[in-house]
Amino acid sequence: MPIIVVEVMPKAEILDPQGKAVAGALTRLGYTQFSAVRMGKRFELTVEGPVTAETLAAAKVIADEILSNAVIEDVVSVTELGA
């Protein structure tokens, strides 16, 4: 069955303590080529039947209203996997 991938990241101006913790760990472990880490979410929505324009539109509404919090997060992408 087709899968729609929704990606959500914290807004740039929002502190991301989890990402900061990972970045600190990387520096301590010697991975100094990475200066910052941000951590967000990735959802896979399994679709019943084919992915139509309407399905994708519904997924975008879901991404904006249910899967993300618009106050602190941005929806980075809503795409069909492998499309």
Added chain:
Amino acid sequence: MPIIVVEVMPKAEILDPQGKAVAGALTRLGYTQFSAVRMGKRFELTVEGPVTAETLAAAKVIADEILSNAVIEDVVSVTELGA
């Protein structure tokens, strides 16, 4: 500065309670075209300087050893953003 994106998802055979909760909410709200939801993580690693083959290799090691738990999660992709 360039960004490397690492995507991590729970393994298919692992229960994903957060995804299940979202799937239940979607059904209750009338979005019946989506039969399952799985929730994973998306990391953005900011790279100091250009992304070389070595940087990407280091990011893959980090993805496998630090950003994911191989017992319950799979690294889906390690790619340069926009590349």
